[in-house]
Amino acid sequence: MKLVLIGAPAAGKGTQAARLVKHYGIAHISTGDMLREEVAKGTELGNQAKSIMASGGLVSDELIIAIVKERIQKDDCKNGFILDGFPRTVVQAEKLDEMVALDKVVYINAPDEVMLARLTARETCPKCGATYNKLFLPAKVAGVCDVCGEALTQRKDDTTQAGLARIKTFHEQSEPLVAFYINKGILFEVDGTKPIDEITKAIVEGLER
Template identity: 50%
Template sequence: MNIVLLGPPGAGKGTHAARLAEKYGIPHISTGDMLREAMREGTSLGLKAKEYVENGALVPDDIVIGIVKERLQKPDCSKGFLLDGFPRTVPQAEALDTFARVDRVINIQIPFDKLMDRITHRWLCEKCGASYRIEDPDKSDLICEKCGGKLYQREDDKPETFGNRLKVYEAQTQPLIDYYEKRGILININSDQPIEGTFADICKALGSDVS
């Protein structure tokens, strides 16, 4: 099964991607992973991408598309793949259609206010990466219960920054959602529920159970 996974930052996309990849025995392929792999292997496209990355510039669409095409031709994709972070635009989706079949597009959804509440109260341990919900940081000791490390809040999780990230995501992604909806392969999944419930809904939509 060839799957594209969509969802705003903080919706739990990474968690579900890892579980789906394990369940279906297909590789979870993110844009960042593909770029790093191509650069590490020194492919012609990887070397071109490296020039942009090292200069702090966005890698052009034609290079990203070429790297995706190369990645999907590898043996581990013979039984399917799970794309995360690609495509991001309709032109990228149209390019993907020329060299790969997309069976299902999973769109993980959560109300704006719920996502804002979830992420802007998220604090992470600088040592072990454990995640905590902190309602009032001024009244908390901000120490990790697991390892004693100091807790911090990512800059892009702060209310002003995260709100802007969501608005940009929605503006960029809605045309892509419309594109796949018209093709009849888009599945909307409500993630405003416990993780197990969301994963069960995804599996059901893909025609299987959780086990």
């Protein structure tokens, strides 16, 4: 099964992708995580992406397409994968079409004010990558990772200013993907304001229709 998750920042793509990976036994490909890893390593790609990501912008199509093309050829993608954070533009979607035939596209939809509130409440473990949200998925001990005990941090692009910019960028550059995939007959929408378990159930039911 080859899937794409679409949604604005903090719509719940990462949370749902992690659950679907366990359910279906397929690879989770988060382009955001991959880019942040490059930034942390201080690679040439990471240095190019750092300032763009901090301001809420999108890295160039050429860079991200090259990363994804290489990633989906790895062994763990043989049984399928979930793309989380790619494609983000119609141009990227057209390039993805040339690489692979998708089975389904899931659009997790929620109002801007909900996503901004979630986004600014997010926390991440810098050691193991676990994610939390003070509003609906808090750590058992405030500020401490449940998994490894590391102190949690907030991403630099999870501020109100950067969040507003990222949501605006989603509407301008990524929202056209909804119509693109509706026209292909492979997209279905779920309500991103529902509880996490209900969203997972709705996605699985949609995938298995």
